[in-house]
Amino acid sequence: MDNAIGCRFIKESTIGEGNFGSVYRVIDTTNKKRVALKIEKPNLEVSQIENEIKVISAMKGHRGFPRLIDSGTENGSMYIAMQLLGSSLEDKFQESKQNFGLMAILNIAEQILMRIQALHDKFFIHRDIKPRQFLFSPTPGSSTIYMIDFGLSKCYQNGKTGVHIQYMESRPFIGTANYASINTHIGIQQSRRDDLESYMYMISYFLNGTLPWISKDHTVSEREIRLAKNRVSVNELFHNGPAEFVLMMAYIKSISFEDKPDYEYLEGLIKRMKSNTAVEKRGVSWFEFNSDDKNPKTLKRKIRKAITDPFNEQPNLFKALDQCTEIANRNNTATLNLEKEEEEQEGNDGEELNDEPMSACITEEKESYPEIKDRNILKNREEFRKSKSLDSELPMEAQKCCVM
Numbered sequence: 001m002d003n004a005i006g007c008r009f010i011k012e013s014t015i016g017e018g019n020f021g022s023v024y025r026v027i028d029t030t031n032k033k034r035v036a037l038k039i040e041k042p043n044l045e046v047s048q049i050e051n052e053i054k055v056i057s058a059m060k061g062h063r064g065f066p067r068l069i070d071s072g073t074e075n076g077s078m079y080i081a082m083q084l085l086g087s088s089l090e091d092k093f094q095e096s097k098q099n100f101g102l103m104a105i106l107n108i109a110e111q112i113l114m115r116i117q118a119l120h121d122k123f124f125i126h127r128d129i130k131p132r133q134f135l136f137s138p139t140p141g142s143s144t145i146y147m148i149d150f151g152l153s154k155c156y157q158n159g160k161t162g163v164h165i166q167y168m169e170s171r172p173f174i175g176t177a178n179y180a181s182i183n184t185h186i187g188i189q190q191s192r193r194d195d196l197e198s199y200m201y202m203i204s205y206f207l208n209g210t211l212p213w214i215s216k217d218h219t220v221s222e223r224e225i226r227l228a229k230n231r232v233s234v235n236e237l238f239h240n241g242p243a244e245f246v247l248m249m250a251y252i253k254s255i256s257f258e259d260k261p262d263y264e265y266l267e268g269l270i271k272r273m274k275s276n277t278a279v280e281k282r283g284v285s286w287f288e289f290n291s292d293d294k295n296p297k298t299l300k301r302k303i304r305k306a307i308t309d310p311f312n313e314q315p316n317l318f319k320a321l322d323q324c325t326e327i328a329n330r331n332n333t334a335t336l337n338l339e340k341e342e343e344e345q346e347g348n349d350g351e352e353l354n355d356e357p358m359s360a361c362i363t364e365e366k367e368s369y370p371e372i373k374d375r376n377i378l379k380n381r382e383e384f385r386k387s388k389s390l391d392s393e394l395p396m397e398a399q400k401c402c403v404m
C-alpha cells in the first residue's frame, strides 16, 4: 500500500517538513490510534533520528516528553513513531497576535525549566531550544507542555564516570540563530548553560512579541544576530517583565562551562514572580490555552484542573466558572451543581489526573481560601475577587534592574 510505513503505520496527513525530514500523522494499525511519525531524508551523513530515539528512550516516563511508540527503517530512511501532540508554543503565540499574558508566560517558563532540568538530569543538552520545540498535548484542557526534537541533542557528561565533555572552540554552529547563546555563535562547545540562555531569549520573545534581531523578511545573517545580541542590554530584553527575569539571565550568564546550573534558584525566581502577579492584565491567559471547546462537561474538568493543577493560576478558576455559568445559562442546564455531579474521567494521554471527585477539590479550595463562606462558590466569586484584591495593579516593584 502506497501510504504504508513499515508494516504497522498508515500515513494519514503531513504535519510538517523540517530540514532533516518530514513528520506525518499516521494510524497505528495495531490499535487504530493516531500517532506522529518522523521520517528522515535518506542518505544523511549523521542520523538525527538515531539521536532522537536515544533521548526519547532515556526520557521515558517523564512528564512532558513524547512517548516512543516504535522505530525502524523504510526504504533506507530511519523513522520514529511517537505520541501525537498538538500545537506548538510558536503557533499559539501567533494565534494570540504575539500577546501572551504575564502569568501565561510564567507558567510556560516554569514548565519549560522543568523540561530542561529533566533532560539535563539524564545527561543530555538539547541545543535547539525555541518556541517551535514545545508542543501542547492535543487533549482539550491539558496544560502540559512537551519538549520535542532531540535531533541535535548531545550527551554532555558520562553518567557513570561523571566526566564532562571538553571545553572546545571553533565548533560549527548548531541550533537556531535567533535563539542561540552568544557562546554558540562564537563557536564555543555548548553545555547546560547554553540551553538556559536560549530559554531566556524565548522568554524575552514572549514578553516583547519579538526579539531585537528578528526581522520580518528573515534577511538578518547569523553574524548580525550575534552582534545584535552583544549590543542589547539584559534590561532591554526584559523591560516588559518583572525584574526577576534580569536576575535569571544575569545568573545564567555567570555559569561556567561545566557548572551544574542552580535550577532551584531559577524556579524560585519564577515562583516569586507568580506570587507577585495577581491577574492577567494583557494578552492570552494560561486558562485560554487549549480551552476553545464549549462543552460544559469539559469545562468542569478544567475547573477542577484550575483548582488542583499547580501550573494553573488562581484567577483562572473564575474565568472557568464564568465560562461555565455563561454556557449553562445559554443551555438552560443544571450543570452548575458542581458538588453533586460525578466528574467524568476522560482519557488524557499520560496526563496526571487527580482522581478525587469534584466536591473534594472544591473543599480543598475552600480550606485554602477561607474567605469563601458560602458553599456556592459561584455566587461569592465577586466578593472573593475583591477580598483578595485580584484586580489590583500588578506589583511591578523593583523594576530598576541592577545587573549588566
Ligand SMILES: Nc1ncnc2c1ncn2[C@@H]1O[C@H](COP(=O)(O)OP(=O)(O)OP(=O)(O)O)[C@@H](O)[C@H]1O
Residues within 6 Å of the ligand: 015, 016, 017, 018, 019, 020, 021, 022, 023, 036, 038, 066, 082, 083, 084, 085, 086, 088, 132, 135, 148, 149
Ligand atoms: N510528536 C509530534 N506530534 C505532533 N507534531 C509534531 C510532533 N513532532 C514534531 N511535530 C511537528 O512536525 C513539524 C516538523 O517537525 P520537525 O521537528 O521535524 O521540524 P522543524 O522543527 O519544523 O524544523 P527543523 O527540522 O528545522 O528543526 C513541526 O510542525 C512540529 O511541531
